[in-house]
Amino acid sequence: MTAGTLTRVVGALAEATGLGGVALHELVRVGDAALLGEVLRVSGDVATLQVFEETTGLRVGEPVVREQLPLAIELGPGLLGQVIDGIGRPLGRLAVLSGTFIQPGAAPPTLDRDARFAFEPARAVGDLVEAGDVLGTVADRGGFPFKLLVPPGRSGIVRHVRAGDVGLLDPVVTLDAGDPITLLQRWPVRRPRPAGARVAADRPFLTGQRIFDFLFPVAEGGTVAVPGGFGTGKTVIEQALAKFGDADVVVYVGCGERGNEMAEVLHEFARLVDPRAGRSVMDRTVLVVNTSNMPVAARESSVYVGLTVAEFFRDMGYRVAVMADSLSRWAEALREVGSRLQEMPGEEGYPTSLASRAAKLHERAGRVRCLGRPERHGSITLISAVSPPGGDFSEPVTQACLRVTSALWALDAALAHQRQFPAVDWSTSYSLDAQAMVEYLDQQVEPRWSAARARALDLLQRDAELREVASVVGPDALEDKDRLLLAAAAALREFVLGQSAFDPNDAFSPPAKTFVLAEAALALFERGAAALAAGRSFADLPIDAVRRALAGLRDAAADGLDESRKAVHEALAALSAPGVAEGGDA
Amino acid sequence: MSLARTYRGARAAAGPLVYLSGVQRAALGEWVSVESPGQPPLRGQVIDAGRDVTVVQVLEETLGLAPASVRITLTGDLASAVVGRDLLGRALGGVGTPRDGLPPPIGEAIAPLWGAPINPTRRLPPRDFIETGISAIDGLNTLVRGQKLPVFSGPGLPALELAATIVEHARAPRDEPFAVVFVAIGITERETRTFLERFQHGGALERSVLYLNQAQDPTIERLLAPRAALAEAEHLAFVHGLQVLVVMADITHYCEALREVAAAREEVPGRRGYPGYMYTDLASIFERAGVIEGSPGSVTQLPILTMPDDDITHPIPDLTGYITEGQVVLSRELQRRGVFPPIDVLPSLSRLMNAGIGAAHTVPEHRKWADQLYTIYARGREARMMVAIVGESGLMPADRRALAFAEAFERTLVGQGAERRSLADTIEAGWRLLDRLPPEDLLKLTPAMLAGREQQRRAAAEDRS
The missing domain is CATH 2.40.50.100 (RNA polymerase II/Efflux pump adaptor protein, barrel-sandwich hybrid domain)
Structure with a gap:
């Protein structure tokens, strides 16, 4: 093995000489502590390395040894339920070996x-x-x-x-x-694993979150960008999808995020039961964790480690969902390394290759025919959180992702401040798969699904226009039918699109429940309109009774669903019944 | 064996940086001593170790430093700080030199300033409620042990007073041993005094360690002060099992020092001239909070930052918000109207609140209570804007009620003044506001909650009669 010499250390980068014939992206062991590094640039006898571990204390003159392999990860049984870092070190066993604080240097193998x-x-x-x-x-x-x-x-x-x-x-x-x-088996993380031809995505990745399943369903094998400023609930959404999304295997990449959050994920996933398979959520999950204070180069690689694990299970014929939280941290890691390399910066200092790298990364998702026999299909659905600075979506990372993803779930700070969660802005969000997916839902779940979705989108659109008018003339100046529309849209926003990730009964909404709630909110509008046409005034309509029934259905435990559903029907019936006093003495 | 090497003459000097050539075996982060003839030695740290050129960042003022005549010693040691229980009650400089006229502390250990990250699998999810005595926090943005919850302030807003109030009130919630670590980063003498005077009485100073790098102190030392303080905080929490509250003021000055060094190095600037690695750098500070397996202690951080021009999208609050577990936002409008603490609860958030509330920690149905207050207050604030356009008479009755509610909410629940409120008093204050509203405004509350409240009021009325 050729040993070179460390000639420079600055931040996460190092330079070495004497690594004759070293290749780009080849792994090296850096310094006396044998830190893992990767070759980024070769110029004459000088190789520039990015070091995946803490570089403080590395000394000029220490040895650098070639590994003659690219960065690869161990794949095999035992990955499920594991927590690994951005270079595949098993964090659980690492803690047994080296204690509570992560020390650089040799580590146990992944498996x-x-x-x-x-x-x-x-x-x-x-x-x-x-x-x-x-x-x-x-x-x-x-x-x-x-x-x-x-x-x-x-x-x-x-x-x-x-x-x-x-x-x-x-x-x-x-x-x-x-x-x-x-x-x-081992596989180099930066190289996509081979698969057969792509096949059309024919069914949705059901999330158990009403706003996504009902309004913006994404196909299995699709890609979604979830941009949002801080505090808009990206991580809560990613975690909800990891817990309740309909997939065989979930790979959760905590890329440059918070340590306490990962602790929460670990404790909660171990406790939670997958509502469909009836087994612990952790049994189907691989966590790739590189918190924001862990080395920056390993943050960049963590996304590739996650995708390689996902491809490995996809090749077996499984439906895999990858949650990447967040791609902005991945891009920032690229920027940090790029600026240390003195590369010519592109927009906002990001490397000019940002867009093409983001595209390549997203293209590793998809639904494919797997290689080999028996014939089977596998898929990777990729849900990427993006953290735009200042919540401004025009920034390069959001834009680079939007160009390649098939759906946008846009999070809005104003909605978050109103405590409307998930804070998804329905006017800017979209799913390119929506048409095909609602056809599937019409056939498989409820024949009126697509019609209800269209009515809901229409109601929301008219609501937005009307609220603008109301903000000028005052809601009191509106006609009764417009006030009814505002009330019905408010119910739709609050009880259908709004969903509490922390309420055990509401956190997961099966498609049937989603539909019943949506249909009821829409019926509030349509039946109310009929009642107004028949001569009742808006003030007489028992809107609050319907709202209370909707809240009851939303929060009902699984065994109380039928009863709550009946209560909703009764409340709706009272809308059209003339002159019924709704439990009031007024 | 000492690895110290001494060299005469530097190749160049610019701002806080000294460039050396021909240095043997320089290590990244190595402690350096820079001596000019007839002057006290300056401390520095290697930030770029190279065979050809090595860059040293000098912590103190480089005024009068002549590159040709300096004597530079690379000590062989990495930047580290003395930590120990005997630091309690002491006032130290940014990197641990005494500022109280006493001899340097002996300490129990030497800890590297660059703390190793906590292995995420060894963290425990923070969930122990800290009663701060402040309604807007305890009730609506609950703080838990191990959390990092910054105060987003603006120039002239009473962030330090708020932090002092929290420190004063939050101590020893369950009579567990606690400690306070206070780091002054570039704040003025006056600001430091404001803070210290508030919690001096009651012997709190004996349980505190102060790291002071004030406005007149060397700028670059600001980069190390929070790290020295956190090394001590981690030692107190995870070796001695203390509940440690770290107050850092002001992170904005820290970021400016970071920008100064980046500019001196001619690095590619990011947004508003701050370096592209500021997120990573801030994370290496803020992530040093938490609770770990096998230790009863905790490190809770209360950083304070000043939003330039009250702009929450400025890179400093923006990046901080992405790392910390929420934020407490102060409002100039509330301040003008004499509300103390002037906390705007709408943009404020505690991400760890849900884990720290409820029957096991605070009161049952705490979440629904808070959501209900939030919803009506948000509606009232919207109505307030609408009034300016359509007048109060153009509002729907429910909006009119919300408008009155928002006023009362700000005056009574948020604007508690200097008094300390127990959690029970906070909850009661919230209920009193809700009591005025008809049930159709209270759809976030369950019928059982409403019935319970009704019963409670009846019982209280009977007690009175």
């Missing part, structure tokens, strides 16, 4: 070498197999069926199969050529 699994072969000796073929399964965390695949680029005739008890490094399947296939 626990002591783990044992029972391998159930799907192929036999003599079979001809090719890349992507399912060789067999092991039961991963919580019984999750982990599929062992023929690694990309490999094929051959099966010569030996080891069924039953195996460790991560044991030869499980031996082909007639090449190394034996083990449960543990």
Whole structure:
């Protein structure tokens, strides 16, 4: 192994000489503590490195050793339920080894070498197999069926199969050529894993969040940008989707975010049960965590580590959802490294390659036909939070993401200040998949879904116009039917689009509940309008009774849904019934 | 073995920076001593270690420094600070030199200023309620142990008074051992005094460590003062199990010192000239708060920052808001109207509130109570704007009620004056405001809450009669 010499250390960057023949993006071990680094630039004998660990204390003159590999991550059973950092170090076992505070230097491997699994072969000796073929399964965390695949680029005739008890490094399947296939595989994180052709996304990624499922549904395999200033609830949304989104595997990338938040995620996910699969949410989750005070270079790599893990499960044929919180921190890490490299800055100091890197990153999402047999589809849905400075969406990171994502869920500070959560601005948000997805929902959930959505969007649009008028002339000067419209839209905003992530009954809204609530808010408007036409005045309409019934339905526990639903119907019926005194002595 | 190396003459000097050439084995973050003939030595730190050129950032005033004649010693040690329980009651300079005329503290350990990040898997989610005695915080933006909750202030707004009030009131919520670490970063003598005078009585000073880098002190030292203070805070919290509250004022001065160094290095400037790594740099301060497994202690941060021109989108409050767990925003309008503390609850937020409230921590249904107050207050503020256009008579009755509510809310619940309010009093004050409203305005409350309140009022009325 060639050893070079450290000639400069500044921030997360270092320079070394004497690394003859070193390649771009090759890994190196830097200094006496053997910190992990990566080659960013080679100029003559000088290599410029970004160091993934804390560089304070690195001395000029210390050795630098080539690893002759790009930055790669270990993949295999045991990843689910793990918390790893931006370079794949398992944070749980790291704490056992080096204590509460993260110390730079050697770390345990990502996957626990002591783990044992029972391998159930799907192929036999003599079979001809090719890349992507399912060789067999092991039961991963919580019984999750982990599929062992023929690694990309490999094929051959099966010569030996080891069924039953195996460790991560044991030869499980031996082909007639090449190394034996083990449960543990490695993949360079910056290179997308190969897959078959893309297939059309035909069904929505259901989130359990009404405003997304009802108004802006995104396809499985789609990409969403969720920009919002601080305090608008990006992280709460990302966490809600990680908890309640309909996916087989969730990869949560906490990129440059808060340590306390990650502690909350860890504790809460361990406790929560996935409403669909009935198992612990943590059993389906891989957390990639690089908090804002952890080294900046590893923040940049954390997104790629997360996507590589996602692709690994996608290749098995699973539906994977990736929450990236937040891509702004990823972009800022690029900017920080770029400016230290004295690169010519682009807009707002970001590297000029920002847009193309953002595009490449998002293109790793999608729904594909997986390689190999049996025939199967896998998908990666990518939901990226973006933190625009000052909440201004015209900034480069938001714009770079919007050009490549298929949906925008725009968060609005004004809504957040009104405590309207999720603070999604329905007038600027969109989903390019919406049309196809509501057709699916019409067929699979409720035939009137798309019609209700169109009515709701119309009501919200008229509400916005009317509120502008009301702010000039005063709401008292409005006609009754306009006041009814304002009241109905308020109910729609409050009880359908608004949803509490902290109320155990409301945090997850199955599609059926979403529809009933939406339909009721719309009926308040339509039936109320009919009552007004029949001669009742707005002041006589029992609006508050309907609102109370809606609140009851929204907050009802699963076993109380039917009863609350009945109460809503009764309250709505009273709208059209003439002259009914609604429990009032007035 | 000492690794100290001494060199004569620097290649160049510019502002706070000294450029050396031919230095052997310089380490990033290494402590440096810069001596000019006939002057006391200046302290510095290596910020760019190179075989050809090494850059030292000098913490003190470089006035009169002649590059050709300086004597520079690289000490071999990394920047570090003495930490220990014996620092309690002391007043120190930005990097730990005594400012109270006493000998330097001996301490219990030497901690690196650049604190290692806490492993996220070893953090415990913060959820212990801290009663600050301030209604707008306890009731509506609850602070919990291990949180970092900054005060966004404006020039002339009483942020330090608010911080002093919190320190004064929040001590020993459950008689657990506590400590206060106060860091003055570039604030004036007068501001420092304002703060200290408030919590001096009651012997609080014996439980405090003061790190003072005031306006007249060297600018670059401001970059190290909060780190020295946090090293001490971590020691007190995680070695001695104390509940430590760290008050840092003013983060805006810190950021300006950061910009000064970046400019001296001719780095590519980011927004408004602040360096592109300011987010990372601020995070390395703010993230040093929390609660960890295996220790009863906690580090809670109350940083204060001044929003230039009251602009919340300025890079300093903006980046801070992205890192901290909420913010308490002071309002000039409330200040003008004589409301103390002038906290505008609408843009204020405590992200960790939900974990620290409810039956287990404060009162049952705390969230719904707060949401109800918020909703009507927000409506009242909207109505206030509308009144300017359509007049009060053009409002709907519910808006008129909200308008009156907003007035009362600001005067009584927020504007509590100097008195300390227990949580129970805060909750009661909120209920008194809600009592005036008809049930159709109170849809955030459950029927059970309304019934409970009704019963409580009846019982109170019977008691009186």
